[in-house]
Amino acid sequence: MADSSPEVKAVARYIRMSPFKVRRVLDQIRGRTYADALILLEFMPYAACEPVRKVLRSAVANAEHNNGLDPRDLVISQAYADQGPVLKRFRPRAQGRAYPIRKRTCHITIAVRPIEEAEAATAS
Structure with missing residues (x-):
């Protein structure tokens, strides 16, 4: 059972910021539409908003360019921050x-x- 339009991802690696601080921002935008997430990221007072906004815009650009999806119909289905290497000083x-x-x-x-796929996945 293949999806007609699968999830589209974007990854930013080696961001010089603690994953704990980034997760605080990602928890706020997970499950929201693209427009809602951009508004939230614009006005949240955290430094982590800038790299998260860049990755979100990249994911939407990938969806628009590679899959021909409309940005207004996109919802954030996954958002997570993994630990990268630690610089020890x-x-x-x-x-x-x-x-x-x-x-x-x-x-x-x-x-x-797309929104309709995300709603169907959460309903089942």
Whole structure:
């Protein structure tokens, strides 16, 4: 049973931001339409909104260009941030000690699909 128009994904890798902070934004837009998500991302006060907005626009552009889908009919079906490699640094402290600093990175993935398909998937 093949989908006539499958999910269309976009991935941003090695984003220099903690995945915990990015997930806070992704949880707000998951399941929303493209227009609603853009409005939310525009006015949320988090730095993670910028890379998430870029990935969302890329996913919609992929859907529009590669699959001929209308951006107004798209809903965010998947949105997640995976842990990327951690850059390890050290902070000098008193008496010759050093405290570790972990500069975390993440991989942001957003998938969109047409609204009618997403509603049918959630109903079953």
